[in-house]
Amino acid sequence: MNALLDSLVEIIRRTSAEIPDDVQRAILAGLEAEKKGTIAESAMKIIERNITLAKQKSQPICQDTGSVLFHVNAPVGFDQMMFEETARQAVTRATVSGYLRQNSVNSLTGVNDGTNVGPGAPSIHFHQHREPHLEIRLILKGGGCENVGAQYSLPNEKLKANRDLDGCRRVILDAVLQAQGKGCGPGILGVCIGGDRATGYEFSKHQFLRFIEDRNPQPELDALEQDILKTANELGIGPMGFGGKTTLLGVKIGAVNRVPASFFVSVSYMCWAYRRQGVRLGSGGEIAQWLY
Amino acid sequence: MIPLTAPFTEEKMRSLRVGDAVAISGVLFTGRDAVHKYLHEGGALPAGVTLLDGIIYHCGPVVLKDEKGDWKVTAAGPTTSIREEPYQGQIIRQFGLRGVIGKGGMGERTLQACKENGCVYLHAIGGAAQVLADCVTRVLNVYFLEEFGSPEAIWVLEVKDFPSVVTMDSHGRSLHQEVFAHSQAELAKHL
Numbered sequence: 001m002n003a004l005l006d007s008l009v010e011i012i013r014r015t016s017a018e019i020p021d022d023v024q025r026a027i028l029a030g031l032e033a034e035k036k037g038t039i040a041e042s043a044m045k046i047i048e049r050n051i052t053l054a055k056q057k058s059q060p061i062c063q064d065t066g067s068v069l070f071h072v073n074a075p076v077g078f079d080q081m082m083f084e085e086t087a088r089q090a091v092t093r094a095t096v097s098g099y100l101r102q103n104s105v106n107s108l109t110g111v112n113d114g115t116n117v118g119p120g121a122p123s124i125h126f127h128q129h130r131e132p133h134l135e136i137r138l139i140l141k142g143g144g145c146e147n148v149g150a151q152y153s154l155p156n157e158k159l160k161a162n163r164d165l166d167g168c169r170r171v172i173l174d175a176v177l178q179a180q181g182k183g184c185g186p187g188i189l190g191v192c193i194g195g196d197r198a199t200g201y202e203f204s205k206h207q208f209l210r211f212i213e214d215r216n217p218q219p220e221l222d223a224l225e226q227d228i229l230k231t232a233n234e235l236g237i238g239p240m241g242f243g244g245k246t247t248l249l250g251v252k253i254g255a256v257n258r259v260p261a262s263f264f265v266s267v268s269y270m271c272w273a274y275r276r277q278g279v280r281l282g283s284g285g286e287i288a289q290w291l292y
Numbered sequence: 293m294i295p296l297t298a299p300f301t302e303e304k305m306r307s308l309r310v311g312d313a314v315a316i317s318g319v320l321f322t323g324r325d326a327v328h329k330y331l332h333e334g335g336a337l338p339a340g341v342t343l344l345d346g347i348i349y350h351c352g353p354v355v356l357k358d359e360k361g362d363w364k365v366t367a368a369g370p371t372t373s374i375r376e377e378p379y380q381g382q383i384i385r386q387f388g389l390r391g392v393i394g395k396g397g398m399g400e401r402t403l404q405a406c407k408e409n410g411c412v413y414l415h416a417i418g419g420a421a422q423v424l425a426d427c428v429t430r431v432l433n434v435y436f437l438e439e440f441g442s443p444e445a446i447w448v449l450e451v452k453d454f455p456s457v458v459t460m461d462s463h464g465r466s467l468h469q470e471v472f473a474h475s476q477a478e479l480a481k482h483l
């Protein structure tokens with residue numbers, strides 16, 4: 001399966017060096033929105049220049065090349081173990097080539113063996129679909145923005161957040177306030193309402209697979225997404241927390257069932273260096289189509 | 293942008309105010325967790341190194357050797373500064389630092405040390421690894437490479453027009469505190 005290996009290395013390279021078009025459009029819109037001559041505008045300009053430079057040089061956009069998160073849609077009967085093995089090889093190769101920084105540390109010993117491969121690394125989520133082809137999406141999730149993610153258990157008395165949509169709104173906006181610019185804003189929120197503690201965060205990250213401009217098919221979630229985006233951008237936090245108009249570039253919210261006793265709202269924060277790409281592979285394992 | 297060129301004298305640093313965008317030219321010393329802990333615990337600087345009137349940069353750069361055997365910085369964005377809050381104030385006082393570059397801002401103790409010592413905190417653009425690497429014109433030296441590993445070593449970098457913003461000045465102002473207070477008040481109106 002050499003073609004699969006080559007394709008995976010190329011997906012990693014492109015994800016690390018090239019911001020997807022939808023994100024770039026959102027960043028340009030943010031740059032436009034900032035007042036001329038402000039430090040917020042100058043921050044957005046540097047971000048924009050960095051995106052162009054990284055693409056030209058085929059070098060990582062940000063040196064924290066993040067956690068390597070694969071999402072795979074595979075046909076029935078697909079050999080997942082073979083895929084996992086090939087993905088590990090691809091990650092090792094991409095690291096040698098400098099598309100990924102040596103970024104994976106053994107949590108017990110503190111040792112970084114420089115391969116980016118180890119327990120839980122890379123992380124791979126498989127789903128089956130009734131299609132003959134393989135679809136692979138990749139997110140590189142940086143650490144600085146991961147650190148400002150938050151999970152709330154409702155009700156939350158301090159934030160006056162009850163177990164309803166207004167309560168969700170309150171805690172999500174609190175997450176934006178607490179994050180300020182520390183997650184390298186302007187950011188994108190992925191939110192999951194419901195689930196348990198683990199699946200809540202997992203589904204919040206699934207939201208990052210959506211296009212920034214898409215609209216939520218569920219009217220009440222769509223309204224909440226638009227409202228939080230608008231409100232967050234009125235708080236004056238701005239790029240890098242310098243003050244300004246662009247605090248968030250997008251908000252994506254999903255809901256899954258919960259048990260009656262729990263009500264979690266899980267908020268993942270993605271930095272402006274929103275590295276996410278995807279491909280559909282041809283039958284020989286070659287890249288047939290880019291998805292973003 | 294205001295040009296900020298070495299030598300970084302107390303007078304120059306005290307003239308800077310929160311919100312000033314500066315382009316730094318001169319020498320920066322990288323230092324992150326290992327270096328701060330080491331210096332805080334009484335470790336000595338390597339012979340020939342002085343941080344007096346110096347600027348420390350919270351950064352773990354990616355540095356490779358080129359064909360000629362010279363060091364070349366390929367990525368040089370800032371790392372989160374708040375992790376050094378337990379150490380920074382003392383290091384500013386003890387070594388006479390004039391500037392700290394990083395991202396995310398720092399706390400009350402660092403702000404106090406900046407005020408007492410004529411030092412400023414400069415916020416670089418997080419994630420802008422390529423733009424900032426391009427500002428590094430030369431790697432002058434590296435210390436503690438063996439002991440701490442490459443990202444944690446002290447890299448002595450010559451930079452030209454390195455962009456950053458003063459977010460904590462030597463007059464007791466912190467943009468981080470101000471933006472937080474403002475955004476908290478705004479949010480209260482929207483709830």
Ligand code: SF4
Binds near residue numbers: 064271
């Ligand atoms: S939060 Fe994102 S942009 Fe900032 S340093 Fe981490 S990966 Fe890079």
